[in-house]
Amino acid sequence: MVTKQNSASRPASSVDTVAQHRMSTSSTASSTVNDGKTRKRHVTFGPYLVGSTLGEGEFGKVKMGWTRPAKGSDEVPRQVAIKLIRRNTIINNAEREIKVYREINALKHLRHPNIIRLEEVLQNSKYIGIVLEYASGGEFYKYIQRKRRLDESSACKIFAELVSGVAYMHAKGLVHRDLKLENMLLDSTGDLLITDFGFVNEFRRGHELMSTSCGSPCYAAPELVVTTRPYRGRAADIWSCGIILFAMLAGYLPWDDDPTNPKGDDIPKLYHYITHTKLKFPSYISALPRDLLRKLLVTDPRKRIDMPHILSHPWLKPHHDFLAVTPTEWDNIADKKLQPGVSKRSSAIATPTTASNRYSHTLGHTERKNRGTSLVMDSTFKHSRPTQHTYQRDILAESPALRERSAKLDPVMEEEKTRRRDSAASAALKAVFESSGDDLSPTPSANTHSRDNRMSDSTFTDSRDVIPQVRSNSNVSHLAVGESLPSSRVPSTASKTSHHSNKKHDEVAVNHDMHTSKAHRKPRPATYHLTLHSTTPDTSTSNTVSDSKTDVNASKTSLPLSGSHVSESNSLLLEDAEMTSTTNTMNDLTTNELGPYTVVPEHTADITGEDSIAPLKERTVSNIMSISQDLDSSRKKNRSEQSISRDRTALRQPSNVSSESKSRKRFSFLSFAASYNSSKTTMHTNSTSSSSISSLAKHQAEVANGRSRSGTHTSSISNHTKTSKLKQNVTPSVQNNTPTPSLEPSTNTTPKRNIRASVMVSSLSTSNTQEVPIRDPNVHESPKDVSRTRKVLDFFKRRSMRI
Numbered sequence: 001m002v003t004k005q006n007s008a009s010r011p012a013s014s015v016d017t018v019a020q021h022r023m024s025t026s027s028t029a030s031s032t033v034n035d036g037k038t039r040k041r042h043v044t045f046g047p048y049l050v051g052s053t054l055g056e057g058e059f060g061k062v063k064m065g066w067t068r069p070a071k072g073s074d075e076v077p078r079q080v081a082i083k084l085i086r087r088n089t090i091i092n093n094a095e096r097e098i099k100v101y102r103e104i105n106a107l108k109h110l111r112h113p114n115i116i117r118l119e120e121v122l123q124n125s126k127y128i129g130i131v132l133e134y135a136s137g138g139e140f141y142k143y144i145q146r147k148r149r150l151d152e153s154s155a156c157k158i159f160a161e162l163v164s165g166v167a168y169m170h171a172k173g174l175v176h177r178d179l180k181l182e183n184m185l186l187d188s189t190g191d192l193l194i195t196d197f198g199f200v201n202e203f204r205r206g207h208e209l210m211s212t213s214c215g216s217p218c219y220a221a222p223e224l225v226v227t228t229r230p231y232r233g234r235a236a237d238i239w240s241c242g243i244i245l246f247a248m249l250a251g252y253l254p255w256d257d258d259p260t261n262p263k264g265d266d267i268p269k270l271y272h273y274i275t276h277t278k279l280k281f282p283s284y285i286s287a288l289p290r291d292l293l294r295k296l297l298v299t300d301p302r303k304r305i306d307m308p309h310i311l312s313h314p315w316l317k318p319h320h321d322f323l324a325v326t327p328t329e330w331d332n333i334a335d336k337k338l339q340p341g342v343s344k345r346s347s348a349i350a351t352p353t354t355a356s357n358r359y360s361h362t363l364g365h366t367e368r369k370n371r372g373t374s375l376v377m378d379s380t381f382k383h384s385r386p387t388q389h390t391y392q393r394d395i396l397a398e399s400p401a402l403r404e405r406s407a408k409l410d411p412v413m414e415e416e417k418t419r420r421r422d423s424a425a426s427a428a429l430k431a432v433f434e435s436s437g438d439d440l441s442p443t444p445s446a447n448t449h450s451r452d453n454r455m456s457d458s459t460f461t462d463s464r465d466v467i468p469q470v471r472s473n474s475n476v477s478h479l480a481v482g483e484s485l486p487s488s489r490v491p492s493t494a495s496k497t498s499h500h501s502n503k504k505h506d507e508v509a510v511n512h513d514m515h516t517s518k519a520h521r522k523p524r525p526a527t528y529h530l531t532l533h534s535t536t537p538d539t540s541t542s543n544t545v546s547d548s549k550t551d552v553n554a555s556k557t558s559l560p561l562s563g564s565h566v567s568e569s570n571s572l573l574l575e576d577a578e579m580t581s582t583t584n585t586m587n588d589l590t591t592n593e594l595g596p597y598t599v600v601p602e603h604t605a606d607i608t609g610e611d612s613i614a615p616l617k618e619r620t621v622s623n624i625m626s627i628s629q630d631l632d633s634s635r636k637k638n639r640s641e642q643s644i645s646r647d648r649t650a651l652r653q654p655s656n657v658s659s660e661s662k663s664r665k666r667f668s669f670l671s672f673a674a675s676y677n678s679s680k681t682t683m684h685t686n687s688t689s690s691s692s693i694s695s696l697a698k699h700q701a702e703v704a705n706g707r708s709r710s711g712t713h714t715s716s717i718s719n720h721t722k723t724s725k726l727k728q729n730v731t732p733s734v735q736n737n738t739p740t741p742s743l744e745p746s747t748n749t750t751p752k753r754n755i756r757a758s759v760m761v762s763s764l765s766t767s768n769t770q771e772v773p774i775r776d777p778n779v780h781e782s783p784k785d786v787s788r789t790r791k792v793l794d795f796f797k798r799r800s801m802r803i
């Protein structure tokens with residue numbers, strides 16, 4: 001149990017004691033410990049000691065953190081990852097703010113072993129700190145880079161975990177919309193953790209069309225890119241899963257072999273290629289995964305395989321028991337610790353092996369079902385959080401406006417809501433809000449429901465079972481998303497075992513004939529470029545598997561191919577009669593998902609604000625609503641300004657960006673501009689869009705000429721990719737008497753900026769963008785082709801203005 005203490009009142013020696021204890025348990029902590037003669041200042045954030053930077057994202061740094069066990073406690077400090085978001089970076093940016101709260105609220109409702117676990121959210125005057133489960137296995141895309149590609153059994157296991165997590169969130173009425181290798185982490189046992197829920201959205205069954213395009217170009221489903229029609233979020237996620245599976249198995253991204261676009265960085269060309277070219281497999285991918293990939297990477301979302309068929313696909317047979325766990329069962333497993341009268345500690349002691357088998361895919365489904373109430377979770381589920389609808393119900397009960405919004409909740413979840421209404425989490429949370437009055441924010445009055453008080457409630461037989469809770473002292477009002485069991489009481493993360501960890505991702509037998517030294521030099525998101533591999537065109541035109549002569553088993557394997565899921569051709573059906581206008585807008589989501597998170601860390605150090613002890617502005621329903629209401633206007637107002645200021649912010653990034661982060665392939669306006677220029681496009685826009693383009697073009701010219709305001713951009717710019725295509729000196733002409741933006745680059749090498757890959761593009765009125773003829777001398781396109789490609793370009797044109 002972590003006890004919050006005020007650093008001002010806590011003896012410094014105890015800090016050192018904790019630090020030394022920490023040092024003894026974690027090798028990464030040594031930098032904060034001195035020789036004992038002089039006291040060093042330890043960086044803290046709320047109840048956590050803060051360590052080194054794990055990574056950097058759009059909103060700021062992710063830091064390693066450690067819990068600080070109370071003095072005399074036998075608890076071992078536990079590692080967490082703290083995503084620190086500078087409040088001033090989101091305070092005047094409604095979209096960013098919404099993204100942060102989307103992530104928080106989505107994570108709060110998701111409890112699945114392959115989805116990163118949210119521990120709690122802290123806030124002070126400078127930062128919002130999202131405390132996450134620490135993924136000690138690191139980033140999945142780096143793992144693939146190291147391995148070059150995964151062997152089929154490893155890929156199968158990881159893919160099973162991925163689709164299990166995705167199926168779970170889909171069943172919860174949520175779509176991720178930014179699934180990609182870069183948003184996947186590994187835990188200590190090599191199991192997958194899906195992360196980065198900033199683009200998550202909610203859908204209702206029967207009304208699941210979405211209008212906001214977002215994601216990362218290489219992983220985005222074609223319907224997001226080449227049409228402006230509403231799309232089905234779940235189908236888009238499934239496409240991304242297909243790209244991920246292909247990358248895992250092949251070691252490179254699909255449709256990466258366009259000779260006219262060898263680096264795949266010309267996104268419009270890439271999508272043109274995707275929609276016109278059959279999927280090709282390298283010879284080392286066998287028949288079953290090929291079959292699944294063919295069904296996943298179907299450009300027509302109506303013909304794309306759906307989740308039930310994925311889960312039952314023969315290639316995933318080794319994991320069918322794991323995949324048979326239903327979302328409700330996952331929830332039941334997570335809720336186990338909340339049930340009155342169940343002592344996790346005694347159960348864990350009584351059934352240690354069961355606990356460690358939690359993720360075991362080898363566990364028979366029958367056996368798993370029969371475990372019944374004896375099932376014990378290990379540390380992954382040591383926290384419990386209020387469910388989405390429990391949480392919403394309690395909030396909505398206090399707000400007529402939000403109650404009205406609640407009518408839009410997924411009816412599929414109604415049963416879930418009812419089922420959870422009386423859960424311990426619900427009761428505890430309700431108690432918190434009841435005591436907090438109309439404000440709905442946990443205030444000092446909520447402290448009457450302090451941990452100690454609730455511990456005396458006979459409902460909870462084990463103090464560690466009580467979550468969520470308000471941890472409080474005289475200075476702090478803290479809504480904890482979860483509370484941990486002492487690490488010593490439960491199987492540690494490191495001790496988690498599964499049959500996967502036994503294998504520990506066997507080293508891939510790399511075919512060195514295929515992986516030439518040239519291949520190693522190619523900076524691809526998934527390491528290799530297709531053209532360096534032996535590839536086999538997908539020649540299937542019917543429900544047969546006959547892709548490669550190396551697939552000896554192909555002809556012998558009888559696959560339950562579903563005609564509806566087999567891609568006969570990659571032509572995208574743009575006319576989707578079923579698609580109608582969507583009601584699922586960002587505003588809908590915003591109001592439903594924002595919550596009264598207001599947490600004040602008790603004491604400060606380097607990363608805390610000066611006034612951190614003072615009560616901070618509560619996040620009330622009214623300001624939640626105002627964010628929602630202001631969204632549209634602020635979006636319009638700030639569109640072009642934000643894009644430029646973000647560009648400049650990115651340019652002011654510190655020069656010591658790690659080489660790894662530099663090498664991460666990120667989509668940027670510059671890369672788009674390079675692609676745009678290289679496609680020799682002439683733009684015709686109306687005055688509105690042209691002014692934005694003009695602004696961006698002006699800014700880009702500044703960048704190219706080294707006149708960035710910060711003056712430090714050269715050091716912060718990734719120079720691993722030279723925008724050689726900019727040297728083609730193509731100047732789009734902007735008509736309608738608007739100034740012609742000069743996109744001519746300087747003759748100097750113009751490096752590509754390293755900014756985030758995930759973007760969100762609101763569907764703008766097509767009237768804002770006029771004809772965008774594509775002129776590619778090498779391609780003779782039909783009017784239909786031109787139209788499709790134009791849509792691609794429109795997408796990225798809009799997108800680039802939204803960055």
Ligand SMILES: Nc1ncnc2c1ncn2[C@@H]1O[C@H](COP(=O)(O)OP(=O)(O)OP(=O)(O)O)[C@@H](O)[C@H]1O
Pocket residue numbers: 054055056057058059060061062081083116132133134135136138139182183185195196198756758
């Ligand atoms: N729970 C975690 N455990 C370990 N490392 C993490 C964890 N979360 C993030 N990281 C590291 O921090 C990096 C930045 O994460 P973050 O989610 O902020 O950025 P991102 O992946 O670029 O997403 P985005 O910027 O879209 O929010 C990751 O790439 C990863 O290396």
